[in-house]
Amino acid sequence: MTDPKTLADRIEDLLPQTQCTKCGYAACRPYAEAIAEGTANYNQCPPGGAEGVARLASLLGRPVIPINPVNGIERPRPRAVIDENICIGCTLCAQACPVDAIVGAAKQMHTVVESLCTGCDLCVPPCPVDCIDMLPVTGDLTGWDAWTQEQADAARERHDLRLARLEREREAAEARAAARRAGAAGSAAASAAASDDAPASAPGAPQPAAATDDAEAKKRAIIQAALDRARQKKEALAAQGDGPKNTASVSAEVQAQIDAAEARRRRLGIASREAESTRDDEPPADDNNNAPDAPPTKR
Template identity: 65%
Template structure:
C-alpha cells in the first residue's frame, strides 16, 4: 500500500501558490510547513479565501474559521501592470517576482506577462518610481478566480526560479573562489625583495585567506 504524502505536502497541494507572503511566511511551502507543525492557523491565506480555508480544513481536520483580516481580504484576482513610460529599468521588480512573470533587463524597459502573474503584488513596493499598479481582472474572488491549473503552473515556475537562483549562486561562489585562489597563487609566486615587501605580501595573504574562510563558513551555514 503506497505511503501517504507528508501532511505539509498535502497542505501545500491545496494552497493557491501565488507566493504572496500575505500569510506571514516566505511563500506557500513555508506556510504549509508551519500549518503542519501547528505554528500557523489555516485562515491566513487571502488569495485562497473562504474556499481555501475549507480545503485546508479538509486536509488538516481543523475547524473552518473566518479569514484573518490581519493577513488581508479575499479579493478579485489582480495582475500587475508596469507603466513603461515611467520604468527606469532598475530590475528590482524582476528580482521581487516569485514566479518570473516580469521580463526585461537592466536600464531597459520591463513588462509583466499577464498570464504568468499571480497577483502577489510583491513587485509594487520595491519600485522606486511607483510605475507599477495592480489591476483586477476578475469579478470572482479566491479560488473562484484562480484554477488548480493556474496554481500548478505558478508552483512550477516558482520552484524553477528557486532552482535557478541556487544554481546562479553556486556558480558565482565558484567563480569567486577560483578568483581568490588565483590571487593567492599570484601572491605566493612573488619573491619579496626586502623585509618591507615580505610584510606587505604577508598582509595580502592574510586578507585573501580571511576572505576565503568567510566564504567557506557562509557556505557551510547555508548548507545546514
C-alpha cells in the first residue's frame, strides 16, 4: 500500500513542534514545506538540535551538518515564567503564544501553564513591562534529549487548534463588519427616503442631534479616560524604574496589532498613543483583546 504522506509530512513529523520561528518560518509546517521544496536547509531548527539535524539528514539522504548559528544554538529547554506582580494584563503575550499556553483575561494577571509551554521565547518581545523570564528546566539536557515525541505531538495539536480558532475569530469579525456595513447602508437609504417624503423644516428650526454623534462622543470620552489612567500608571512605573525595557524587538504580527489599535484611536479623534484601546469589532487585523488601560505598547 502506498504511503499517502508527502515529503513535507515526513519532515514535519521529525520536527519538535515548538513553533518557535527560529528557523525563519512562521511555524514548523511552513519550514517542513520549505525543506521539501529545497528552499530551506535542514539545519535551521535549534530546538531539534544535532539529533534533529541527523533525523532530517537520514530522511533526505544528506550528510549530517551543524546547526546554522544564524538560527540560534542548541540549548537546555526553557519555560516562560511571568512575574505576576508586574503583569498588567495587556494580553500581548497570550496573543503571541503559538500553543495557547498562557492564560489570563484583559487587565487581569496572566500565567503560563507549565506543561504546555514549548520554550519558544515568542512571548518575551511583546511584553511592554518586561515581566517574562525564560528559565531553563531541563538541566544539561538539550535538543531531543530535553523534549519527547509525546510533547511534540501535543504541541503540534495545540498549534493546529489555535490556528483553527483564529480562523473562526477572523471569519466572525468579518461577518460582524459586513453586517455593520449593510446596516449602515440600509439606515442611510431609509433616511434618504424619509427625507424625500418629509416636509421641509421651517427656516431656523432646530435640528435633532444625531444619535451616532452622541455615541461617538461617549466612546471618545471613555477611551480618553482610559488613556489618562494608563499615562498615570506609566509615570508611576517610570518613577520606580520599572518602565518597559524590551522595546527593541517586536514581531511583525504584534506590530500590526499595535498599528491597528492606533488607527482606531485616530478614527475616534484620539491622538494619544499611550495605551491600547478597548476591543472593537473590526476585521481581523483590528480584532484583539488589549486592555484599555494598559501602558504603552512598544514601538
